[in-house]
Amino acid sequence: MKRLLLLLLSLQVLAACNKVLDKKPTDFVEPGNYYNSESELNLALAATYDVLGNEYLYCSSLWYQLGICTDEAFYAYSSNSYSAPMFYQYDYTNVYIMGLWQQSYIGIERANLLIANINKAKMDEGKRQAILGEALFLRAFYHFLLVSNYGNVPLKLTPSADVNSVNVPATPAKEVYEKILADMKEAEGKVRTITDIGNSSRVSRTAIQGIIARVCLNMAGYPILDQSKYAEALHWTQEVMKSNEHALRTTYGATTNSAYSQIFINQSQDIYDTKECIWEADFNTNGNNTSYWEMGKLGTMNLGCNNFDTGFAGGNIKTTIKLYNLYGAGDLRRDWVIAPFYFSSSSATTAVRTNYTASNIIGREAGKWRRYYELSSPPKQQYVNGTNFPILRFADVLLMLAEADNEVNNGPTAAAYDAINQVRRRAYGLPLADVSAVADLPASLSKDQFKQAIMDERARELCFEGLRKSDLIRWGVFTQVMSAMVTEINNSNASATNKSRWITGYFTAASSPRYLLLPVPSLEINVNKALTQNPGW
Structure with a gap:
């Protein structure tokens, strides 16, 4: 895939062995001796992007370990071990709690080094400003991942000058958000359009506009509750619309798949559609790629099958009855995002599909990304792939x-x-411009009724894309929804064993408000004496 030259080695500090502590390291590039050419600036930018694909961000954690247990889906595993983030069984020592924090600050540090040295190279000024814009945005985006998950966090705006200066207090969340917006707005005027870039792996002007809208909606909701940000969110989504860079696809040439399902097939087949997908975390798998950590995992945790042709995958992401019932009759999305079949048996080269019975809803597996659509050359690898993760889609805008x-x-x-009826008409396979009694929302809905329609539509359209938990929190309904899921599972026709297993995460998350934020990682608390732990942890 068109990964951004995944080179992060030049800017990493490598740990030296004790026996050479008295020698000058030969595998370390001093920042003062780098950033001297356009090529070096681009390599530094690639290193800043690279963090997005880390295990603790979009490779897995943000949509799986730390994001799967909502009213969309839950984690189903056959063992009796519940010590996993997917069950909300974690504390401040958990590796995923630490990983998201640590990797986000690595991304911030790389961005800060690039920003601080942006003027050293002799190069075209327009290209320099574009690189600066992308770096500013990425620094802000990593801060956004931090503040939206942990609350108050240290705001880091300059490169680290002294490894001993570790006592950095947290900045109030609202101040962090305001700096995020300031950086993103500055970046928006510097970067290129997505048409100019030609793919969705780099940040474009409309990508920034859409993410600014997301940031504003987070600020308008819990816990910041700055409702003035709704107007800003509206403005930035309108800017995306004015660009005419994006539109919902209703057809994809001669394909027999629905326009909706084709989005995710494209992501599995290294096909960019910049009309639909505004920004993606790009992953790489090819015959020459031996780096496990350059691959993603999207689609490898659903539609379980131990088969080369279909693609090795674990069937651990189970969808909820609530999500299944949200789809109306004729909505083409339902049987795509919720697979209507499972692989009942497989051999080395073939797999047998068996359809679920009408009464078996809660046991169905997520099917948004399906490994059997991945290209068979190069050979598929077990539980890793090159499927891109959609950070921002036009439907979300x-x-x-x-x-x-x-x-x-x-x-x-x-x-x-x-706006919402366009999304719904496409879901029913209808022309976007035609009024539809089947697809369109009823006229004259109240504000609260329309808000509920939005909440439901986001689940239908954007499920499994790592947004639901933050949506539920900002809407102020997270605890209420998690509690309702306990009741749903207990009232289902699942076995007694599965009921007790599957409600674990919901029951835990509904039991305490502390799960609205992640705990500050133990390593940070132990080292940075200026930090305090989040409430309840």
């Missing part, structure tokens, strides 16, 4: 526009209805 419009105008305007 439309739904954010509708949500912000509803809040700003104390009820939905025609623009809000048009």
